[in-house]
Amino acid sequence: MSPHNDSTIISRRNFLRTLGAAGISASILACKRKAGIDTHEISSSASQSSSNAGTGPMTMRENPSSGDRVSILGYGCMRLPETTNASGEKIIDQEQVNHLTDYAIEHGINYFDTSPVYCKGKSEHAMGIALSRHPRNTYYIATKLSNFAPATWPREESIKMYRNSLKELRTDYIDYLLLHAIGQGGMESWNNRYIDNGILDFLIAERSKGKIRNLGFSYHGDIEVFDHLLEMHDKEEVKWDFAQIQLNYLDWHHAKEINPRNTDAEYLYNELHRRGIPAVIMEPLLGGRLATANDHVLEEFKRRRPDDSVAAWAFRFAGTPEGVLTVLSGMTYMEHLKDNIRTYSSLEPCTPDELSMLSNAADYIVKFPTVPCTACQYCMPCPYGLDIPAIFAHYNKCINEGRVPTSSQDPEYATLRRAFLIGYDRAVPRLRQANHCIGCNECVKHCPQSIYIPGEMQKIDAYVEQLKQGTL
Amino acid sequence: MKFIRVILAIIVLSAITLLFLDFSGTAASAWSFLAKWQLIPAILSLNVAVMSGLLIATLLLGRVYCSVICPLGIMQDIVAWISRRIHRRKHYSYSPAISWLRIAMLSIFVILITLGMASIAAFIEPYSEFGRIVTSLIKPLYVDANNILAANEAADSYRFYHVDYHVALPMVIVGATTFLIIAILAWRGGRSYCNTICPAGTILGYLAQYSWLRPMIDHSKCVSCGACARKCKASCIDARHGAIDYTRCVSCMDCLDSCSKHAIIYAPRTSARHHTHDHEGETAPSGNSTDRSRRDFLTVGALLAGSAAISAQEKIFDGGLAPITEKLKPNRRTRITPPGSVSHRNFSSHCTACQLCVTSCPNNVLRPSSDISTFMQPEVSFENGYCRPECNTCSNVCPAGAILPLTREERTTTQTGHAVWLRDACIAATKGVHCGNCARHCPTGAITMVPVDPDKPKGIAIPAVDTERCIGCGACENLCPVRPYSAIYVEGHEVHRSI
Structure with a gap:
């Protein structure tokens, strides 16, 4: 056996131990099924890899309620590739969709998540075409009852929407049907969309008929609705086979800071997990925000796993909890698809040490977002004499280098504080520093990056004050 | 020995x-x-x-x-x-x-x-x-x-x-x-x-x-x-x-x-x-010679004291940046003495003008007075900085009891003066500019921005000073965008109070 294979086995052993019993059977089966599959393309790019990403089969997870073996990477069909037609309109690039779908299925992805509203309502149709070219039992279709518009609240309209999904997807059953974005509009909307019109009962009936194999919901917004649905599950009014939540290393503890309406992913996941409801993960990259990192975080990432992309860390994080069924990624480009396949073939779950590193990184990212200033100088001269680009440059530099103390308890607090304050005085004369911004908003209209400069100035000033007063 | x-x-x-x-x-x-x-x-x-x-x-x-x-x-x-x-x-x-x-x-x-x-x-x-x-x-x-x-120094070194x-x-x-x-x-x-x-x-x-x-x-x-x-x-x-x-x-x-x-x-x-x-x-x-030179020295000092308040003006012009006019000292009716000095009386009767507080002041607030009655004794002014809330350096170094030791908490509750707003100079009142820089930097929250038009709570607002909460630190005066004379300045108190 070659050393190369040795290392594969060792990593597989670690990975199996982490995954637990359910994962074991799934992955062994997956392994058998994938034997002989062409992984050449993936592993060649990773031949010098420090990790074992891209050297094994796609990790599979088992859905305890249906026994489905679902690939940890799910294909999100929200941002399908587009092209421009003869009349100049943007249309879905069906050829590319087919190509991506083929490649995905070939590399072990078997979960495709769409909705009647995605891609201006064209996603289901396009996916129907792409998927129907493959045997129906080689993939799972997830779609949603997206009856957001009040016009679709009446029972007939909602049922029409559901039936249309079956038609567009060219199938007579849905593997995973979700009540789309419960929580938006609060309890009132929930009652209007699913209870008062009897649609929930209808869908439960469809499940017993086998038309819906798994019934679940996706959640955004009002936590009351989320808690209510789980209470229904506890009271056995309805059994949820799965639920879809937003989870990534920022949302794990900092959901409120990102969006005050959101709830920490840690809570959401734990609520699902202790009830044995598998979690489908959306927004693992937080709208692309976690696909890039500031220098300080990047350095730490690269030091630990030089060949992994920044996004790979977010995907590994999202796939690490054992109760995660699949992690959705809206892969518009082949490069993203390949990178994600590599990350999950096979998934090396994050170690406790890595999780704590990511948690620190998240604290840092949330507390210190860099200012997207390009130093174009359009805002200058500031009528009050501030050197706006220089202030941002100093601030961003400190953040990117990780030289911004986050608390007075930091082991390097004194050194970092000194460097930040002295560096600030060096970079910007005192009379041109952020505390002289009066918020006249003169600059705002000139900024091509739409930075709300006075707000950023006051934020930086407040931080400098915390450092100076020692109240951080 | x-x-x-x-x-x-x-x-x-x-x-x-x-x-x-x-x-x-x-x-x-x-x-x-x-x-x-x-x-x-x-x-x-x-x-x-x-x-x-x-x-x-x-x-x-x-x-x-x-x-x-x-x-x-x-x-x-x-x-x-x-x-x-x-x-x-x-x-x-x-x-x-x-x-x-x-x-x-x-x-x-x-x-x-x-x-x-x-x-x-x-x-x-x-x-x-x-x-x-x-x-x-x-x-x-x-x-x-x-x-x-x-x-x-190298960019990443912060020694100097x-x-x-x-x-x-x-x-x-x-x-x-x-x-x-x-x-x-x-x-x-x-x-x-x-x-x-x-x-x-x-x-x-x-x-x-x-x-x-x-x-x-x-x-x-x-x-x-x-x-x-x-x-x-x-x-x-x-x-x-x-x-x-x-x-x-x-x-x-x-x-x-x-x-x-x-x-x-x-x-x-x-x-x-x-x-x-x-x-x-x-x-x-x-000791005749000594006495004579001492007299000479006093005369020279006094003569020059008045005329030499004009210190070198630092003018920085750097291209794309708007020029900044140097701040000038407002005409205070009552001078300000450092927090801890208790009162003008205590200060002038104890201070030997050793300059230790002046040289220790990290905020460029203290300087020797050129006023004849308090000549060489430190005075407080806010053209180059303000008396920062976290700083009690002068009170810690003073050996003569002119500035008595204060803790940081005491420092932020010691009222050495109060802010005075000058409507005619304030750009919010005269030019309708959104500002509020004084209120934003007031460490005791003594300044409230009051809308000029009560029906437009988010409209132009002017500062209102709560003199009972004001400690006279000069943050407002120093950071006021109006130059050379700030539209808000501090009047000293003869006897300091605790708020």
Whole structure:
């Protein structure tokens, strides 16, 4: 056996131990099924890899309620590739969709998540075409009852929407049907969309008929609705086979800071997990925000796993909890698809040490977002004499280098504080520093990056004050 | 003995000089006690511990204070030593004490202090004279050297950083004149300043008469060669009569080594087997020249004080940046004294204008006053910075009780003045500009932005000062965008309050 294979086995052993019993059977089966599959393309790019990403089969997870073996990477069909037609309109690039779908299925992805509203309502149709070219039992279709518009609240309209999904997807059953974005509009909307019109009962009936194999919901917004649905599950009014939540290393503890309406992913996941409801993960990259990192975080990432992309860390994080069924990624480009396949073939779950590193990184990212200033100088001269680009440059530099103390308890607090304050005085004369911004908003209209400069100035000033007063 | 004295003196002089030079706060936090050991500041601040310590030391050892603790005394020793290195033949000789001048000077000093005119008394207070010499003559060079290092430092090194330090011309004149007079006196006659003018020298001199340990002449060995008298920088050994004037002896121990017969010993008076005459001669005053130069110096200082408030204006024009007009000092009806100074009265009656607080102030808020009634005493103004809430440096370093120690909490609740808003100058009121920079930076939240139009709560707002909550820190004045005179400024309070 070659050393190369040795290392594969060792990593597989670690990975199996982490995954637990359910994962074991799934992955062994997956392994058998994938034997002989062409992984050449993936592993060649990773031949010098420090990790074992891209050297094994796609990790599979088992859905305890249906026994489905679902690939940890799910294909999100929200941002399908587009092209421009003869009349100049943007249309879905069906050829590319087919190509991506083929490649995905070939590399072990078997979960495709769409909705009647995605891609201006064209996603289901396009996916129907792409998927129907493959045997129906080689993939799972997830779609949603997206009856957001009040016009679709009446029972007939909602049922029409559901039936249309079956038609567009060219199938007579849905593997995973979700009540789309419960929580938006609060309890009132929930009652209007699913209870008062009897649609929930209808869908439960469809499940017993086998038309819906798994019934679940996706959640955004009002936590009351989320808690209510789980209470229904506890009271056995309805059994949820799965639920879809937003989870990534920022949302794990900092959901409120990102969006005050959101709830920490840690809570959401734990609520699902202790009830044995598998979690489908959306927004693992937080709208692309976690696909890039500031220098300080990047350095730490690269030091630990030089060949992994920044996004790979977010995907590994999202796939690490054992109760995660699949992690959705809206892969518009082949490069993203390949990178994600590599990350999950096979998934090396994050170690406790890595999780704590990511948690620190998240604290840092949330507390210190860099200012997207390009130093174009359009805002200058500031009528009050501030050197706006220089202030941002100093601030961003400190953040990117990780030289911004986050608390007075930091082991390097004194050194970092000194460097930040002295560096600030060096970079910007005192009379041109952020505390002289009066918020006249003169600059705002000139900024091509739409930075709300006075707000950023006051934020930086407040931080400098915390450092100076020692109240951080 | 002399060796110990020299070593101690060098250590103390270096430490006190560094105390005045250092701007990083290290020296101030580590050895500002050396300033508190100074006699006159200790008396002014009623520092009983230091006073009794010095009393005991003097009664035990003689005027060692003048030789190893007083920086001005040590400075004179150095000048005198250099002068004796250059003119090898030069030597001291005995001169009778000018007691009337000493008593007169001390009396004037005491009267001025009791009248609360410490700023005038400060002209002859040795420690603060030294402080003024260092801060006006040496510190500018020290800061320049630092700034050159800071400018040439690698980008990622933060060892040196740029510091702003400006000395007004009157202070340079005062510092230079003080130094010249003291140095000339020391060059020519050793400790003549200490033994004719210095109030601390006079006080300690009269105590030292009763000191336990003292240099004594063993008449059985003495051949009256006068070698010791030629070495005595205090001119207090009357070799002809074999007497030592202990009011003037600064216990420098120079005489001990000078005697080839070992006839002078430093020993307890109780063990005095050999009688030494105490000398109390009164001769014609020889302090005329000193007096005249002092008068000259006062005149020059006063003349220049008024005219020289115009300090060099720093003008920075750098291309794409809007020019910034320098802020100018508003015409305050009541001056502001630093937090901890309790009241104007307490401040002016204790402050010896040693400049230690001025040189320690990290925010460029304190500077020596050019006002004639408070000349050289520090004054508070906010053109270059404001009295930051986390800072209590001046209150920690003041040795004279002019600024009493405050904790940071006390500092932020001590009201030294209150802000006054000038409607006609405020850009929010006159030009309808959204500003609120004063309110945003007020550390006590004493400024509220009030909408001009009550129906438009988010419209243009003007500042309203709650004078009861205002502590007079000057953040609003310093950060007001209106230049050169801010649209909000601080009026001082004669008596500070706690809010």
